[in-house]
Amino acid sequence: xxxxxxxxxxxxxxxxxxxxxxxxxxxxxxxxxxxxxxxxxxxxxxxxxxxxxxxxxxxxxxxxxxxxxxxxxxxxxxxxxxxxxxxxxxxxxxxxxxxxxxxxxxxxxxxxxxxxxxxxxxxxxxxxxxxxxxxxxxxxxxxxxxxxxxxxxxxxxxxxxxxxxxxxxxxxxxxxxxxxxxxxxxxxxxxxxxxxxxxxxxxxxxxxxxxxxxxxxxxxxxxxxxxxxxxxxxxxxxxxxxxxxxxxxxxxxxxxx
Numbered sequence: 001x002x003x004x005x006x007x008x009x010x011x012x013x014x015x016x017x018x019x020x021x022x023x024x025x026x027x028x029x030x031x032x033x034x035x036x037x038x039x040x041x042x043x044x045x046x047x048x049x050x051x052x053x054x055x056x057x058x059x060x061x062x063x064x065x066x067x068x069x070x071x072x073x074x075x076x077x078x079x080x081x082x083x084x085x086x087x088x089x090x091x092x093x094x095x096x097x098x099x100x101x102x103x104x105x106x107x108x109x110x111x112x113x114x115x116x117x118x119x120x121x122x123x124x125x126x127x128x129x130x131x132x133x134x135x136x137x138x139x140x141x142x143x144x145x146x147x148x149x150x151x152x153x154x155x156x157x158x159x160x161x162x163x164x165x166x167x168x169x170x171x172x173x174x175x176x177x178x179x180x181x182x183x184x185x186x187x188x189x190x191x192x193x194x195x196x197x198x199x200x201x202x203x204x205x206x207x208x209x210x211x212x213x214x215x216x217x218x219x220x221x222x223x224x225x226x227x228x229x230x231x232x233x234x235x236x237x238x239x240x241x242x243x244x245x246x247x248x249x250x251x252x253x254x255x256x257x
Contacts, residue, residue, distance in 0.1 A: 008055050012047040012135050015054040022049070022067035029076050029224055035083045037110050040137075044109035045075055047136040051128070052100050059124055061100035072226045078103030078168065080222040081191050081232055082110050085164055088189065094162040095119065096149045096180055097170035101129055103193070104166065108142050116142040117158075119149060150246050153182040160185055160240055168193040173233060174205040174256070178246045181212045184237040192233040202233070207257040212245055213238040 009015050030037065037045075049070060056062050064070045081103060085093070091114045095104030098118035108116035116138075118129045129144035145152075152158045165180045165188070173192060180190045194201070198219055209217060215238035222230035246252070 008058055008131075009051065010131050010135060012050050015050040018046060018050060018053075018067050022071045025068050025071035026075060029072070030079070032224055033079060033082055035079075035086050035110070038112050041109040041112070044136040044138065045106050048101055048105045048109075048132050049075065051132050051135060055128055055131075056100070059128060061125065061128060072224075074100070074102050075106055076224055077193065077222070077227055077230060078106040079110055080193075080224060080227065080230065081166065082107065084189075084191070084220070084232070084234065085111055088163070090164045091115070092161075092163045093117075094152075094158070094165045094183060096165060096167040096176075097121075098129060098144070099125055099169075101132055103168050105129075105132060105136075105138070105142070107166065108138060109136075113141060118142065118144040119147055119152060120144070121146060121148050149179045149183075150248065153179060153246050158183055160237075163188045165190045166193075167191070172204070173198070173201045174208050175252065177205055177208045177212060177214070177235065178252065178257070181214060181235065181237060182241040182245055186237055186239045188237050190235040190237070192235070194231045194233055195229045196231075198231055198233065209235070211257050212241045215239075 052061055064073055090111060093107060093113050093116045095118050098104045098120045104116055104118045120126050123146045126144045126146040133139055133142045159182055162183050163185055165183050167176050167180060170176055176192055184190050214235050216236040218234045220232045
């Protein structure tokens with residue numbers, strides 16, 4: 001018979017300490033961002049990582065199990081957008097396909113947001129995200145919901161309401177623009193984390209960028225050690241999006257823009 005599984009930790013104090021190599025990796029690279037973390041942010045970020053590593057053996061939240069690699073490939077990668085978002089005064093943040101909480105939780109901590117919503121369609125991942133929010137003191141400033149982005153984009157309280165929408169390792173750029181841009185407030189931004197040569201992907205996204213009224217698109221090199229291939233695609237909303245968008249997945253596959 002299968003042995004009953006130990007309950008997953010719900011408090012940071014019930015998880016192993018992070019090794020010195022994790023802290024060294026962050027300490028060496030965080031100053032390169034040029035955007036210091038506010039008081040308490042590092043504690044939230046570290047607590048999130050401790051819970052992630054403790055949970056991921058039971059729930060496949062990340063393939064990266066080495067804390068030093070996770071510091072670079074998860075935390076620093078997420079915080080690459082911090083200078084841009086801080087310069088825009090972002091206080092309301094929506095993270096699509098949040099999964100293990102990246103980039104949403106590190107950015108919520110670093111921006112000291114008033115409201116962050118972490119969205120994922122997988123209920124067990126949302127259970128993890130809710131645990132992190134409660135364990136790190138983000139309750140009241142952040143929440144997690146098990147909902148599809150298409151549904152959220154047709155919800156009056158969310159459509160066109162967010163200063164910034166983020167998505168890391170989520171679908172193609174064209175698909176993401178159709179799903180995410182309707183959620184962005186006029187003058188706000190949709191930010192996609194991408195890797196390598198993006199020319200073909202940007203070209204493929206041009207029809208949907210035009211249809212949804214994107215006013216500007218910029219591709220920014222992350223430029224941090226170990227993240228040389230990483231790019232941020234920053235898409236600015238030009239105003240309300242035609243209510244036909246986003247279309248349901250079947251129609252998007254049948255009739256690409």
